Amino acid sequence: xxxxxxxxxxxxxxxxxxxxxxxxxxxxxxxxxxxxxxxxxxxxxxxxxxxxxxxxxxxxxxxxxxxxxxxxxxxxxxxxxxxxxxxxxxxxxxxxxxxxxxxxxxxxxxxxxxxxxxxxxxxxxxxxxxxxxxxxxxxxxxxxxxxxxxxxxxxxxxxxxxxxxxxxxxxxxxxxxxxxxxxxxxxxxxxxxxxxxxxxxxxxxxxxxxxxxxxxxxxxxxxxxxxxxxxxxxxxxxxxxxxxxxxxxxxxxxxxxxxxxxxxxxxxxxxxx
Amino acid sequence: xxxxxxxxxxxxxxxxxxxxxxxxxxxxxxxxxxxxxxxxxxxxxxxxxxxxxxxxxxxxxxxxxxxxxxxxxxxxxxxxxxxxxxxxxxxxxxxxxxxxxxxxxxxxxxxxxxxxxxxxxxxxxxxxxxxxxxxxxxxxxxxxxxxxxxxxxxxxxxxxxxxxxxxxxxxxxxxxxxxxxxxxxxxxxxxxxxxxxxxxxxxxxxxxxxxxxxxxxxxxxxxxxxxxxxxxxxxxxxxxxxxxxxxxxxxxxxxxxxxxxxxxxxxxxxxxxxxxxxx
Numbered sequence: 001x002x003x004x005x006x007x008x009x010x011x012x013x014x015x016x017x018x019x020x021x022x023x024x025x026x027x028x029x030x031x032x033x034x035x036x037x038x039x040x041x042x043x044x045x046x047x048x049x050x051x052x053x054x055x056x057x058x059x060x061x062x063x064x065x066x067x068x069x070x071x072x073x074x075x076x077x078x079x080x081x082x083x084x085x086x087x088x089x090x091x092x093x094x095x096x097x098x099x100x101x102x103x104x105x106x107x108x109x110x111x112x113x114x115x116x117x118x119x120x121x122x123x124x125x126x127x128x129x130x131x132x133x134x135x136x137x138x139x140x141x142x143x144x145x146x147x148x149x150x151x152x153x154x155x156x157x158x159x160x161x162x163x164x165x166x167x168x169x170x171x172x173x174x175x176x177x178x179x180x181x182x183x184x185x186x187x188x189x190x191x192x193x194x195x196x197x198x199x200x201x202x203x204x205x206x207x208x209x210x211x212x213x214x215x216x217x218x219x220x221x222x223x224x225x226x227x228x229x230x231x232x233x234x235x236x237x238x239x240x241x242x243x244x245x246x247x248x249x250x251x252x253x254x255x256x257x258x259x260x261x262x263x264x265x266x267x268x269x270x271x272x273x
Numbered sequence: 274x275x276x277x278x279x280x281x282x283x284x285x286x287x288x289x290x291x292x293x294x295x296x297x298x299x300x301x302x303x304x305x306x307x308x309x310x311x312x313x314x315x316x317x318x319x320x321x322x323x324x325x326x327x328x329x330x331x332x333x334x335x336x337x338x339x340x341x342x343x344x345x346x347x348x349x350x351x352x353x354x355x356x357x358x359x360x361x362x363x364x365x366x367x368x369x370x371x372x373x374x375x376x377x378x379x380x381x382x383x384x385x386x387x388x389x390x391x392x393x394x395x396x397x398x399x400x401x402x403x404x405x406x407x408x409x410x411x412x413x414x415x416x417x418x419x420x421x422x423x424x425x426x427x428x429x430x431x432x433x434x435x436x437x438x439x440x441x442x443x444x445x446x447x448x449x450x451x452x453x454x455x456x457x458x459x460x461x462x463x464x465x466x467x468x469x470x471x472x473x474x475x476x477x478x479x480x481x482x483x484x485x486x487x488x489x490x491x492x493x494x495x496x497x498x499x500x501x502x503x504x505x506x507x508x509x510x511x512x513x514x515x516x517x518x519x520x521x522x523x524x525x526x527x528x529x530x531x532x533x534x535x536x537x538x539x540x541x542x543x544x545x546x547x548x549x550x551x552x
Binding site for chain 1: 276277279280281283284287288289290291292294295298305352355356358359362364366367368369370371372373374375376377378379380381383384385387388393395427430431432435436439485489491492495496508511512515516521524525528531532535536539540
């Protein structure tokens with residue numbers, strides 16, 4: 001009875017973890033198996049014939065898988081850099097400076113927090129279409145260049161920065177720009193790290209917006225590329241399909257395993273995904 | 274004030290002007306590329322609530338949410354309670370349950386398609402091994418929404434678990450000790466008298482975020498069914514009208530209906546976030 005109470009939680013958690021991890025295991029296993037073995041439906045981890053090279057090269061050859069990854073990197077880092085460049089000064093001004101319209105701006109930002117991208121997609125799409133800018137990197141990044149969430153978060157974090165230090169820095173002849181970027185931001189590095197993770201993961205995994213503005217395969221970020229690939233293969237070659245899924249999922253999973261704490265802090269910072 | 278200038282400019286370009294344009298579209302019969310457009314008042318909204326496809330999408334989304342919210346919240350609470358008391362193995366369980374949150378859902382949906390395949394997938398292999406008929410998870414139209422709800426729960430569990438773990442950490446150990454001395458020996462009693470009431474705000478937050486993400490279900494539908502009969506959902510219907518069929522005016526009215534649902538759900542969340550950011 002005592003043993004039961006001791007091991008019961010582990011058994012329950014273990015069963016749950018099996019279900020949670022089965023898709024990852026099956027994905028990886030299928031990606032290194034030969035087509036003949038896929039039909040055998042066995043969970044045995046070692047394939048009789050090792051077909052990883054075939055599957056992965058097919059995934060990279062059938063569609064420009066590496067191009068998708070490069071597109072994802074360009075778009076995600078482009079978005080993140082502009083988000084930080086626009087949000088940090090705004091948050092600093094809101095937290096530490098007095099200017100007319102400050103209250104109004106803060107209210108607008110909090111209101112904007114509740115508006116999901118799916119609600120803005122239609123007018124933004126029409127605007128980009130009229131400007132002949134569909135199928136560009138800019139179109140993929142445009143709605144995310146301002147993160148109201150970043151402003152909100154940095155504003156909260158900057159507020160706790162001591163005013164005395166800012167005053168002293170002003171006396172010493174620091175410009176406001178230097179105070180903002182070199183002093184105040186440095187005091188909020190954990191927030192910056194968590195926000196960066198949040199932003200990168202959200203945009204790496206986003207399908208909705210790229211699906212709207214990109215039809216050119218060469219510009220597709222990983223999720224859209226995966227969708228194209230799944231349509232091309234349409235279930236004919238599961239080995240290659242799973243190899244593609246592994247390639248796309250791997251970067252985030254590896255980063256998560258390496259920096260678990262930062263990742264969890266970043267992703268759970270908000271429920272808005 | 275040049276510090277806020279770029280942010281204000283982008284706020285206008287990304288949020289304020291598009292919202293005005295969206296509202297304007299919703300009262301017209303505008304179609305992208307059309308030569309003439311006319312004002313039709315609330316006709317689009319009337320049409321939406323008479324449109325069987327849209328009503329099915331709305332109903333399916335509600336069914337999806339009704340499955341995902343309770344299971345996704347209470348199962349996560351159960352996991353969090355079990356994980357919280359593990360000392361040495363806690364990191365391992367956190368990784369195992371959180372991994373789906375980080376994974377690209379589009380890629381994982383193709384994996385699920387294969388896992389649930391009627392003849393090639395291990396799930397149906399296990400079902401037949403136990404002597405049952407194979408289940409057409411993705412071929413039987415009435416099972417499409419429940420199947421996607423399972424994938425939705427699979428993805429949201431780890432996220433909710435972490436929020437509950439944070440909530441549990443915030444409950445002081447002394448409180449538990451005091452209740453134990455007061456005679457609540459049974460863990461269930463202690464849960465009901467201390468943990469559950471103290472977790473109230475966390476639970477509220479988790480319910481709100483889970484319902485918002487449930488109403489945004491899109492990726493699984495885009496990959497697994499492309500919105501075919503039985504799996505119409507709100508965002509996919511919106512996507513088809515607005516971006517595939519170019520019924521811009523009509524899609525704008527659907528967008529406003531979607532936005533109204535999300536806003537109602539997120540009022541609680543914003544009030545909560547105003548006080549404290551969750552992390």
